[in-house]
Amino acid sequence: MTTETKIVTKNLNLHYGEKHALKNISLDIPVNRVTALIGPSGCGKSTFLRSLNRMNDLIDNAKIDGSVLIDGTDIYHNGIDVVELRKKVGMIFQKSNPFPKSIYDNVAYGPRINGIHDKKILDEIVEQSLQRSALLDEVKDDLKKSGLALSGGQQQRLCIARALAVNPDVLLMDEPASALDPIATAKIEELIYELKENYTIVIVTHNMQQAARVSDYTAFFYIGSLIEYDETKKIFTTPKEKQTEDYITGRFG
Amino acid sequence: MKKKIIGWIFVFSTAAATLLIVSAIGFMLFEIIRGGWGKISWEFLTGAPAEGMTAGGIFPAIIGTVLLVLIMSVAAVPIGTITAIYLSEYANRNSIFTKLIRFAVNTLAGVPAIVFGLFGLGFFVQFVGGGIDKFISGDAQLHWGQPNILWASLTMALLTLPVVIVSVEESLRAVPRDLREGSLALGATKFQTIIKVVLPNAYTGILTGAILAVGRGAGEVAPILFTGVAYFLPHLPSSLSDQFMQLGYHLYVMSTQSTDVEATIGIQYATALVLLALTFLLNFSAVFLRYRLRAKAI
Numbered sequence: 001m002t003t004e005t006k007i008v009t010k011n012l013n014l015h016y017g018e019k020h021a022l023k024n025i026s027l028d029i030p031v032n033r034v035t036a037l038i039g040p041s042g043c044g045k046s047t048f049l050r051s052l053n054r055m056n057d058l059i060d061n062a063k064i065d066g067s068v069l070i071d072g073t074d075i076y077h078n079g080i081d082v083v084e085l086r087k088k089v090g091m092i093f094q095k096s097n098p099f100p101k102s103i104y105d106n107v108a109y110g111p112r113i114n115g116i117h118d119k120k121i122l123d124e125i126v127e128q129s130l131q132r133s134a135l136l137d138e139v140k141d142d143l144k145k146s147g148l149a150l151s152g153g154q155q156q157r158l159c160i161a162r163a164l165a166v167n168p169d170v171l172l173m174d175e176p177a178s179a180l181d182p183i184a185t186a187k188i189e190e191l192i193y194e195l196k197e198n199y200t201i202v203i204v205t206h207n208m209q210q211a212a213r214v215s216d217y218t219a220f221f222y223i224g225s226l227i228e229y230d231e232t233k234k235i236f237t238t239p240k241e242k243q244t245e246d247y248i249t250g251r252f253g
Numbered sequence: 254m255k256k257k258i259i260g261w262i263f264v265f266s267t268a269a270a271t272l273l274i275v276s277a278i279g280f281m282l283f284e285i286i287r288g289g290w291g292k293i294s295w296e297f298l299t300g301a302p303a304e305g306m307t308a309g310g311i312f313p314a315i316i317g318t319v320l321l322v323l324i325m326s327v328a329a330v331p332i333g334t335i336t337a338i339y340l341s342e343y344a345n346r347n348s349i350f351t352k353l354i355r356f357a358v359n360t361l362a363g364v365p366a367i368v369f370g371l372f373g374l375g376f377f378v379q380f381v382g383g384g385i386d387k388f389i390s391g392d393a394q395l396h397w398g399q400p401n402i403l404w405a406s407l408t409m410a411l412l413t414l415p416v417v418i419v420s421v422e423e424s425l426r427a428v429p430r431d432l433r434e435g436s437l438a439l440g441a442t443k444f445q446t447i448i449k450v451v452l453p454n455a456y457t458g459i460l461t462g463a464i465l466a467v468g469r470g471a472g473e474v475a476p477i478l479f480t481g482v483a484y485f486l487p488h489l490p491s492s493l494s495d496q497f498m499q500l501g502y503h504l505y506v507m508s509t510q511s512t513d514v515e516a517t518i519g520i521q522y523a524t525a526l527v528l529l530a531l532t533f534l535l536n537f538s539a540v541f542l543r544y545r546l547r548a549k550a551i
Contacts, residue, residue: 093431
């Protein structure tokens with residue numbers, strides 16, 4: 001790696017009951033770059049993503065060992081405040097999930113739960129977040145409109161704005177464009193490209209072209225193991241592992 | 254051909270069964286309206302029973318029923334909702350403790366109403382009420398230690414609690430996981446997520462729970478039999494320690510305890526009609542409220 005690392009996982013293992021879902025994953029994720037996680041369904045890439053903001057804690061029988069360091073701090077250490085962690089590590093879900101509230105209230109949700117109630121400050125955060133998620137121009141005249149009234153692509157950008165409003169360093173994206181049409185997808189990809197200037201982005205995708213287009217680094221997962229991890233252009237042109245090559249050329253998966 | 258006939262028989266029997274239910278309800282409504290409509294008047298609705306219940310109105314029973322249902326809801330809906338929140342959001346589904354609570358809720362739902370009445374008498378009236386009296390006046394005077402509208406309402410609340418818990422819990426579970434995760438991923442605590450995302454999305458279910466509880470509570474008589482309902486009371490309850498009249502019990506009294514049952518028949522029909530209308534009105538207003546809230550949410 002030529003750049004600074006933001007997230008380091010060391011021998012990360014995760015079990016769902018009997019199932020060994022992540023096997024000894026050690027991965028360095030660079031700061032202010034886009035890292036794509038690819039692999040066939042059920043390979044553990046989403047599970048890995050969700051272990052970076054401890055969303056797996058919500059699953060009853062998930063057991064994790066090994067370590068995940070973000071800015072050098074082990075997020076699975078006993079004293080860690082999960083709530084604080086999740087403010088720093090935002091997440092965008094596969095299915096856009098705006099709250100059934102107005103656009104404004106959606107974006108203001110995070111700041112409000114952090115105790116910001118000053119109207120002026122909130123207005124500013126909302127505007128800035130919508131600006132950064134490239135949604136402002138489309139919605140600025142009706143911020144009072146329900147978030148659910150937006151199109152699928154707009155909803156996803158609203159969710160990105162909502163995540164940005166709490167000022168995270170890292171954005172985790174779980175197939176953020178898989179339910180969108182090509183135009184909306186292109187907008188999200190453009191946005192990812194712009195966002196990486198200020199954020200460290202980890203994105204799970206099923207779409208090879210998307211991984212090739214948006215990411216700087218790519219990790220290939222297969223049945224819970226990290227098979228190969230390198231710069232994206234190397235993964236897609238000269239993969240070292242046969243399995244990687246087979247997968248990206250569409251021979252299985 | 255044979256398959257076709259079986260199909261027709263099936264369609265016919267479902268239609269016949271539906272018709273049976275609809276006509277039973279229709280017949281009941283028709284009978285009650287036919288017998289009671291003529292008796293309904295302003296005086297009937299706003300007057301007290303007179304001449305050994307063979308004349309006069311049912312105002313105290315209407316007000317008593319409404320108050321009973323209101324006090325019951327104030328007790329049952331919050332407690333039921335909080336229990337449902339615990340069961341659906343916090344409790345570990347597989348722990349023995351949770352299973353015990355669930356078993357208790359189900360059992361509570363299956364207990365006959367009259368047993369609730371007896372429990373109310375023993376627990377609320379004698380134990381709690383009697384205890385308060387002893388504490389205040391050193392067992393000289395009976396004030397809380399006798400049947401009243403508060404104990405009747407609380408007994409009724411116990412009966413309707415399982416209804417509230419089950420329907421609220423269902424509506425909490427119906428709140429999509431996506432929304433909860435969306436909130437948690439923004440750094441909201443579990444408590445914030447429940448207050449700001451889960452509950453607002455479960456309003457309709459909480460209201461449904463309240464509706465069902467109210468419907469059940471307005472119709473039951475057995476639980477209040479020993480805990481607060483009065484045979485005859487020309488005035489309205491003015492405090493929680495007063496007794497009260499109730500429509501269902503009033504009907505029972507007129508049809509079985511009156512000195513001249515024949516003379517009360519018209520009033521019985523009219524009382525039944527009012528009881529039906531009241532339940533209907535309560536349900537309808539709750540449904541309306543639900544509709545309004547849902548329209549607002551979208």
